[in-house]
Amino acid sequence: MFRPDRLDATGKRKRRTAAALAGLALAMVGLSFAAVPLYRLFCQVTGYGGTTQVAEAAPTPSERRVAVRFDANVAAGMPWAFEAPKPVELALGESGLVAYKARNPTSRPILGTATYNVVPAKAGVYFNKVQCFCFTEQLLMPGEEKEFPVTFFVDPAIEGDPDLKGVTTITLSYTFFDKGTDALKQYMASNGIKAANLKDDSDAQP
Numbered sequence: 001m002f003r004p005d006r007l008d009a010t011g012k013r014k015r016r017t018a019a020a021l022a023g024l025a026l027a028m029v030g031l032s033f034a035a036v037p038l039y040r041l042f043c044q045v046t047g048y049g050g051t052t053q054v055a056e057a058a059p060t061p062s063e064r065r066v067a068v069r070f071d072a073n074v075a076a077g078m079p080w081a082f083e084a085p086k087p088v089e090l091a092l093g094e095s096g097l098v099a100y101k102a103r104n105p106t107s108r109p110i111l112g113t114a115t116y117n118v119v120p121a122k123a124g125v126y127f128n129k130v131q132c133f134c135f136t137e138q139l140l141m142p143g144e145e146k147e148f149p150v151t152f153f154v155d156p157a158i159e160g161d162p163d164l165k166g167v168t169t170i171t172l173s174y175t176f177f178d179k180g181t182d183a184l185k186q187y188m189a190s191n192g193i194k195a196a197n198l199k200d201d202s203d204a205q206p
Contacts, residue, residue, distance in 0.1 A: 062092040062156040071173035072100055078178040079106050080140065092156040095130065099147040100174060104140035109195045111184040112138050112176045114148075119171040126158040127170060137179065137187055141195070 072084035085098035104110050116134045118124040131151035140146060152172070158164050179187075181198060188195060 062159065064092050064156075064159060065089055066092060066154055066167070067169040068096065068152075068154070069169060069171045070098060070100070071171055073173065073175040075175055075177045078110075078112060078176055080104055080110065080112060080176055082174075082176050084174075090154065092154050092158060095151060095153045097149060097151050099149045100133070101145065101147050102138070102140060102176065103145040104142060107142045108198060109139060109141045109184060109188070109193075111179045111187050112140070113179055114138070114174045114176045116172065116174045119173065120164070120167060122161070122163055123154075123158065123167060123170050126155040126161070126164070127172065128153050128155055134174065137183075138176075139184075139187060139193070 067087055067089045069087045070084040072082040074080055074082050081103040083101040085100060088096050088098065090096050102112070113136065114134045116132070118127045129150060129152045131149055133148040133150070138146070138148070150172070154170065158167070185198060187193075
């Protein structure tokens, strides 16, 4: 026998299910947008993946010394020439200052941004940067070359970490990415910069 009340109850259940699924979809979209900044925050707090820490000043140096090497990379599609500084040796807690160099060999302006990590990864939580160019937009005009300084120190607290007792060398690595034409146009417009050539080209010089 046809029961209108059952049909109405079934419809209500379907509407509740649809609403729940819609809410779940919106939550997943929200999480997808939040994933990158949340992951970056997680890495900065924990040192996961060799992510370094940020500090305002260096502590009192200790007697133990460590060598710091530097690595420079560019992602696929980024035509910049990116050069790392020479290795240095510092006491734990001693402040160091080095400068990376980047050059745009093309005939168009390029907007880049850099990410970084430390090897061994567990040392990231003890590697502190006082000054850094990472995660900030960097514009190089055609043929322009810039230096990007990095001020850093290795926290003496690393001595108390049994997993890093034998570590004598730490490597700080940066990778530059091309942010693309849309981001470049927005950056130049917001900063009142004009350029004749914003198109991709393949005339990079070694």
